[in-house]
Amino acid sequence: MISIRELSMRLASGGRHVDVLTRVSLEVPEGQFLAVAGPSGSGKSTLLGLIAGLDQPTSGQITVAGVDITRLSEDDLARFRRDTLGYVFQAYHLIPTLTALENVAVPLELAGDPDAGARAASLLAEVGLAERAHHYPVQLSGGEQQRVAVARAMARRPRLLLADEPTGNLDSSTGKQIIELLVALRDSLASTLVLVTHDVALAARADRIVTLRDGRVVSDEAVDGRPA
Numbered sequence: 001m002i003s004i005r006e007l008s009m010r011l012a013s014g015g016r017h018v019d020v021l022t023r024v025s026l027e028v029p030e031g032q033f034l035a036v037a038g039p040s041g042s043g044k045s046t047l048l049g050l051i052a053g054l055d056q057p058t059s060g061q062i063t064v065a066g067v068d069i070t071r072l073s074e075d076d077l078a079r080f081r082r083d084t085l086g087y088v089f090q091a092y093h094l095i096p097t098l099t100a101l102e103n104v105a106v107p108l109e110l111a112g113d114p115d116a117g118a119r120a121a122s123l124l125a126e127v128g129l130a131e132r133a134h135h136y137p138v139q140l141s142g143g144e145q146q147r148v149a150v151a152r153a154m155a156r157r158p159r160l161l162l163a164d165e166p167t168g169n170l171d172s173s174t175g176k177q178i179i180e181l182l183v184a185l186r187d188s189l190a191s192t193l194v195l196v197t198h199d200v201a202l203a204a205r206a207d208r209i210v211t212l213r214d215g216r217v218v219s220d221e222a223v224d225g226r227p228a
Contacts, residue, residue: 002160003028004060006024007050023060033193035210048196083111086161086191087164088161088162088164094145099133100124105119107156127151142174143178161182205223207222
């Protein structure tokens with residue numbers, strides 16, 4: 001599903017260059033649940049953003065679902081993201097002027113789905129928010145906002161689901177519920193899930209854990225005998 005070859009990312013900071021990622025290579029098969037772990041500043045979120053095509057690497061190649069996304073134009077990247085992946089952010093990134101239902105419907109409407117409203121309502125029911133469909137983000141708790149964000153990410157039944165510290169702004173109990181929800185939805189769609197986290201217990205839910213430190217892969221291990 002994902003093939004990463006010799007991926008490097010160098011940024012300018014304070015008049016000098018900072019190597020955020022250095023020659024990272026990974027293979028992620030279809031349907032795998034991969035956790036990317038490591039301390040703050042290790043390059044986890046940068047790696048996820050590159051896989052999503054949100055940034056361009058300094059060097060290296062990323063192939064997702066057979067497409068070399070490092071060679072796509074901005075317009076082609078936007079279409080690729082729309083059709084192939086869902087992204088869950090730590091900070092929810094809901095549109096404040098839209099209701100929960102409207103937020104979930106956005107990617108469906110952009111894709112021209114004539115049943116966007118009905119599909120969005122069904123997804124909200126699936127994440128336990130049927131009665132909150134017409135509430136605005138400011139009227140929802142953090143956990144409810146993240147549920148809306150998860151429903152939005154899953155709206156187009158993506159082959160690839162990316163989640164960047166999705167429980168980072170939540171208490172442990174609510175965070176656990178969000179992870180259970182993510183895993184259940186991923187299982188129902190047989191999607192590939194790449195989850196960025198610094199939480200060891202959370203990473204242990206995955207099939208495989210790749211650990212980054214200082215922009216390099218320092219370990220790559222299967223969890224409890226699951227296939228790597």
